[in-house]
Amino acid sequence: MPAPGSVGQVATLAARLFTAQSPLRLASGAVLGPVDVAYETYGTLSAGKDNAVFICHALTGDAHAAGFHEGAKRPGWWDNLIGPGKPLDTDRFFVISANLLGGCQGTTGPSSTNPDTGRAYGLDFPLLDMADFVTVHRALLAHLGIERLLAALGGSLGGMQVLEWGLRHPEQVTNAAIVAASSRLTAQNIAFSAVARRAIMDDPDFHDGRYAEVGVVPRLGLRTARMMAHITYLSEDAFSEKFGRTPHPERDKPGFGIDFAVESYLDHQGRVFLERFDALSYLYLSRVMDYFDPFSRPDALHGVAASPVKFLVLSFDTDWRFSTDHSRRIVKHLQNAAQPVTFREIPSSWGHDSFLLPVARYHDTLRGWFGRALREGLR
Amino acid sequence: MTLRPDLNLIAHLVPGSSRVLDLGCGDGTLLQHLIADHDCTGTGVEIDPEMVLGAIDSGVPVMELDLDADLALFDTGSFDTVVLSRTIQTLRHPELVLREMARIGRQLIVSVPNFGLLQHRLMLLRGRMPMSRELPYSWYDTPNLRFTTLVDLEDLFAKLGLAIEQRINLSLAGEPLAKSFRAANLRAGAAVYELRGV
Numbered sequence: 001m002p003a004p005g006s007v008g009q010v011a012t013l014a015a016r017l018f019t020a021q022s023p024l025r026l027a028s029g030a031v032l033g034p035v036d037v038a039y040e041t042y043g044t045l046s047a048g049k050d051n052a053v054f055i056c057h058a059l060t061g062d063a064h065a066a067g068f069h070e071g072a073k074r075p076g077w078w079d080n081l082i083g084p085g086k087p088l089d090t091d092r093f094f095v096i097s098a099n100l101l102g103g104c105q106g107t108t109g110p111s112s113t114n115p116d117t118g119r120a121y122g123l124d125f126p127l128l129d130m131a132d133f134v135t136v137h138r139a140l141l142a143h144l145g146i147e148r149l150l151a152a153l154g155g156s157l158g159g160m161q162v163l164e165w166g167l168r169h170p171e172q173v174t175n176a177a178i179v180a181a182s183s184r185l186t187a188q189n190i191a192f193s194a195v196a197r198r199a200i201m202d203d204p205d206f207h208d209g210r211y212a213e214v215g216v217v218p219r220l221g222l223r224t225a226r227m228m229a230h231i232t233y234l235s236e237d238a239f240s241e242k243f244g245r246t247p248h249p250e251r252d253k254p255g256f257g258i259d260f261a262v263e264s265y266l267d268h269q270g271r272v273f274l275e276r277f278d279a280l281s282y283l284y285l286s287r288v289m290d291y292f293d294p295f296s297r298p299d300a301l302h303g304v305a306a307s308p309v310k311f312l313v314l315s316f317d318t319d320w321r322f323s324t325d326h327s328r329r330i331v332k333h334l335q336n337a338a339q340p341v342t343f344r345e346i347p348s349s350w351g352h353d354s355f356l357l358p359v360a361r362y363h364d365t366l367r368g369w370f371g372r373a374l375r376e377g378l379r
Numbered sequence: 380m381t382l383r384p385d386l387n388l389i390a391h392l393v394p395g396s397s398r399v400l401d402l403g404c405g406d407g408t409l410l411q412h413l414i415a416d417h418d419c420t421g422t423g424v425e426i427d428p429e430m431v432l433g434a435i436d437s438g439v440p441v442m443e444l445d446l447d448a449d450l451a452l453f454d455t456g457s458f459d460t461v462v463l464s465r466t467i468q469t470l471r472h473p474e475l476v477l478r479e480m481a482r483i484g485r486q487l488i489v490s491v492p493n494f495g496l497l498q499h500r501l502m503l504l505r506g507r508m509p510m511s512r513e514l515p516y517s518w519y520d521t522p523n524l525r526f527t528t529l530v531d532l533e534d535l536f537a538k539l540g541l542a543i544e545q546r547i548n549l550s551l552a553g554e555p556l557a558k559s560f561r562a563a564n565l566r567a568g569a570a571v572y573e574l575r576g577v
Contacts, residue, residue: 310440328452331442336454338398340440341422344431361428368435376438 005083006075007042007090010067012106014038017139020115024101024136027129034115037140038063038106039098042082043090045146050378052146053088053370054137055097056154056161058355059229059285060277062105065097066090080358087367088153092374096144100161101136102128102285104278111212111278121280122209128284130164130292137165138172151175151373153366155355156322157285160292163330167294170307175373177312177366180319180355182326183333184293189321192232193286196225200279209280222279223270230269235318235351295329301337307379311341312369314355314362321352342369382412384553385571389464389488392573393417397459400424400483402446402476403466406433414439421458424449447471450479458484465569467491467532468523477539481576487541490571495528495564496551512551513568529564536574544573 016036018024023033040063045052055065055078066082068075082088082095099107102125110125117124141149152173154162159181166176182189200206203221207214234242243262251259258264294300311334315327324345331343346362348354354362382390386409393399396418401410404423413419423441425431434441444452447470461484467473468491480487492513493499499509508518516523527535529546536543548556551568563570 332452335422335442335452336457338420338457340420341442342435342440344443361432364432365435368432372436372438 007067007083012038012063015143027131030126035108042095045094052094054152056158058156058158063099087363100133104281110280120212128288133161134165153177155179166309170304170309174379175310179314182322183330190290199224218279226273227266227270232321233352238350295333313343315345316348316354319352393460399460400458401462405430407437407439410439411437453483460486462488464490468525487574492569493567494526497565540577541574547571
């Protein structure tokens with residue numbers, strides 16, 4: 001028996017959505033095939049297929065959003081949100097979560113085998129666009145026999161996919177929830193990503209992206225990238241509250257090792273990241289965020305003007321990676337295109353990471369908004 | 380659904396199918412009614428977190444914003460009607476907000492409690508701050524920052540170039556008073572104004 005509020009044991013499924021004969025056509029014009037997608041689903045699709053909610057994950061997420069894999073002690077990354085009686089109530093909603101294109105958790109990405117060469121794509125993998133993530137999500141929906149979504153939901157890069165989806169295919173997305181996201185990265189955002197990529201590519205074990213063939217991983221670079229990113233995911237107050245200036249328990253005397261608790265935390269985050277993430281995916285996915293600027297397209301709002309989408313845009317007051325200004329910019333564009341937009345800035349001391357945490361006002365908002373979506377049904 | 384009398388009155392001033400911005404929308408009651416029964420679209424703005432959640436529950440698009448600071452977010456001419464219902468007395472910058480309303484919409488609807496009501500004046504004469512059904516708060520525990528009579532408010536409208544299309548006087552019980560009603564500044568508990576930018 002699963003614990004109350006848990007979807008219980010789950011398994012990641014795989015689907016081949018594009019083949020070499022029938023490849024994925026990317027926004028750039030390049031083609032890619034085969035493309036496999038890893039995904040999970042929770043809850044039951046209604047007979048009318050009108051209760052499907054698609055979860056888009058962030059930069060380093062995966063398909064495993066809720067429940068437990070066999071033998072696992074830790075649940076999926078959004079388990080506090082998804083489950084029976086939770087804000088995304090799996091007694092009422094059918095939830096779909098997929099690893100995105102270019103990822104490394106079961107979906108085709110730059111470390112997958114290139115059928116033309118028999119070895120990993122490496123840097124031969126084509127550059128991706130936000131639209132390509134959405135194309136593959138849509139192919140998964142078609143594979144599942146679902147024409148339209150009751151809602152799409154995502155945080156950070158996930159929210160950017162939801163925005164792209166709503167703008168490009170508004171008829172498919174009745175409700176779109178965009179959390180702690182951005183419609184255009186600032187120079188500072190791009191700068192952080194640039195240093196992360198530089199750390200990876202300058203690692204002697206990177207080998208121009210062919211590290212798998214040499215049997216190594218650019219560990220130092222990937223670890224440094226993750227450590228730096230983690231600093232941007234929390235607020236200054238959150239670091240103070242969590243660690244203060246507490247010395248690391250194993251410190252004997254001051255030096256250049258891990259002297260402070262916060263250093264130990266970052267070191268740990270960097271190390272565990274190596275176990276589950278791929279350096280090439282980091283490069284490709286972070287680059288998609290840099291280039292994302294949907295409202296710069298002259299026809300960006302034509303689709304939603306003809307077929308409005310109910311948008312929910314949420315930010316967190318201590319998020320300095322994608323501050324409330326980013327969300328307000330999204331809101332301003334949507335509002336002035338006469339879209340039904342709901343916007344809140346949620347107080348939370350945890351910074352960007354708040355979107356993954358059970359912050360009460362945040363979850364109450366999602367619960368109310370999804371409940372309303374279900375009452376109203378598909379457009 | 381039965382609306383509060385003053386909201387019902389406002390609802391009848393809004394032409395059907397209008398795009399409405401309701402500033403200080405509370406739990407979204409007025410907008411919900413306008414959307415459901417008058418074929419309107421629109422958005423509410425509210426600053427009280429519990430009220431925002433109420434508006435979300437009732438299915439009204441709502442923005443959690445500060446009227447005193449955040450109205451620049453709305454494009455010029457992006458709404459047909461802008462409503463400010465029993466909210467102007469809580470603003471730090473009422474003049475600025477009225478200017479912004481005139482920029483954002485064509486038809487403005489403003490409802491306001493009347494500080495000049497005889498009952499309020501008598502309380503002041505007795506040396507007490509006015510309290511009534513329209514002004515139910517103690518002076519030290521009130522959301523109201525500004526107190527205006529209808530006459531003073533109309534001076535501000537004139538200064539801002541806002542033409543009064545009509546004024547509907549309300550009794551202390553919130554019921555509309557007859558057109559023949561006189562001496563509103565002394566006898567109306569509140570009033571609803573329909574304004575137009577010139």
